[in-house]
Amino acid sequence: MIPLSWYLLLAAALFSIGLFGVLARRNAIAILLAVELMLNAVNVNLVAFWRYLTPTQMAGQVFAVIVLAVAAAEVAVGLALVISVYRRRNTVVADELDMLKW
Amino acid sequence: MTLVQVFFLLIAAIILFSALKVVTTRNLVHAALWLVLMLFGVAVLFALLDAGFLAVVQVMVYIGAIAILFIFAVMLTRREEGKKEAALNPHWPAGALIAVLLFGALAWLLRGWQGLPAAAASMPADFDALRALGEALVSPQAFALPFEVASVLLVAALVGAVYVAYGRK
Numbered sequence: 001m002i003p004l005s006w007y008l009l010l011a012a013a014l015f016s017i018g019l020f021g022v023l024a025r026r027n028a029i030a031i032l033l034a035v036e037l038m039l040n041a042v043n044v045n046l047v048a049f050w051r052y053l054t055p056t057q058m059a060g061q062v063f064a065v066i067v068l069a070v071a072a073a074e075v076a077v078g079l080a081l082v083i084s085v086y087r088r089r090n091t092v093v094a095d096e097l098d099m100l101k102w
Numbered sequence: 103m104t105l106v107q108v109f110f111l112l113i114a115a116i117i118l119f120s121a122l123k124v125v126t127t128r129n130l131v132h133a134a135l136w137l138v139l140m141l142f143g144v145a146v147l148f149a150l151l152d153a154g155f156l157a158v159v160q161v162m163v164y165i166g167a168i169a170i171l172f173i174f175a176v177m178l179t180r181r182e183e184g185k186k187e188a189a190l191n192p193h194w195p196a197g198a199l200i201a202v203l204l205f206g207a208l209a210w211l212l213r214g215w216q217g218l219p220a221a222a223a224s225m226p227a228d229f230d231a232l233r234a235l236g237e238a239l240v241s242p243q244a245f246a247l248p249f250e251v252a253s254v255l256l257v258a259a260l261v262g263a264v265y266v267a268y269g270r271k
Contacts, residue, residue, distance in 0.1 A: 001221040002110050007147075008212050010114045014121055016205035021125030023197030024190045029130060029175055033137055036168065037121050040144050043160075051151040052218075055225040058238035061153060062245045065235075068163055069252040073259030075168050079175040080263035086179040087269050095191060 007048035014041035028085075028092045032078045039071040110150065117143035128189040130176040138169045152225060155232050 014037055021034025043064045050060025086092050089099075120140035127133045141164045148157035212218070225231075238244040 001104070002107055002150075003220040004218045004222075005212055005215075006110065006114075007151075008218070009209060010117065010147075012205055012208035012212070013118055016201040016208070017118065017121040017125060019204060020194075020197050020201035023200060024194035025125060026188060026191045027130060029172065029179065030125070030133060030189070033133055033172060034125055036137060036164075037124060037140070040141065040164075044144060044147060047148055047151050047153050047156060051153065051225075052222050055152070055223050055231075056229060056234070058231075058234050058244070061156060061231075061235050062238050062248070064153075064156060065159065065239070066248055066252050068159065069256055072163060072168055073256050075171060076263040077259050077266070079171055080267035083175055083178055083267045084269065090181070092179045093187065 004048060004052045007044060007052075011041040011045040011048070014038075014044065026093050026095060028082045028094050028097070029079070031094060032075060032082070035078075036071065036075065039067060043067055106150075110147075113143050113146050113150070116140075117147070126189055128187070131173060134169055134172045134176060137172065138165050141165050141169065152222075152231065155235060 018034045018037030018041060021037060022031050025031050025034060046060050046064045046067065050057075050064070054060065082092055085097060089097065091097070117140050120136045120143065123136040124133050124140065127136065141160060145157045145160040145165075148154075148160055239249045240246050
């Protein structure tokens with residue numbers, strides 16, 4: 001059988017790759033893509049713990065479903081903001097969105 | 103190494119390779135499509151974990167809605183072709199170092215945990231996970247309130263997103 005630690009290591013690696021994407025990408029939409037990677041890593045973690053420790057109690061899966069819903073809401077708002085900013089500044093490169101700086 | 107373990111390693115390789123392509127390709131449409139492949143891999147993982155409903159929801163919501171939303175946003179924010187810009191910002195080595203350090207810390211932490219089971223806890227043969235999930239989501243003693251709050255959050259977020267992105271005079 002597959003040890004639980006394999007799932008947790010996979011989720012940790014996926015989370016780290018998403019973190020690298022958030023820190024290192026130029027385009028704002030690419031940053032949001034990397035945030036989705038991190039949220040999927042969290043979901044893998046939750047469902048793995050649910051299956052391996054308490055498979056008859058649904059709290060783990062409910063948590064994962066709610067994380068999915070929140071991720072959908074966050075992507076909608078984030079992309080709307082990016083599109084709105086693009087209309088004003090004609091750029092989505094994160095470094096060039098610096099109107100709030102002093 | 104059993105067949106299931108080989109299968110898991112194959113799916114894990116697909117997921118991690120797709121994730122690396124998501125964060126490194128220059129073309130954003132390609133990045134969104136690599137994300138779709140990664141989401142499929144995670145859906146397969148959910149099916150492997152006996153969370154079949156979650157696997158289907160992952161495909162329908164994440165791939166069918168969120169990834170499509172990403173492709174729409176990429177197409178609405180394109181600049182004129184011919185200007186190939188870099189994928190990574192100038193500080194990407196620091197980001198890579200932080201990511202590697204985080205993974206190292208998590209792996210070291212996991213190696214120190216004793217209580218991680220090597221096999222899944224037994225699920226009764228006639229356990230209807232889908233029915234239990236449905237009852238948990240609507241039962242007032244279980245998770246009806248977080249469910250309703252998540253619904254309100256989704257409505258508010260989508261109304262707000264439409265308003266922010268509307269832009270037509």
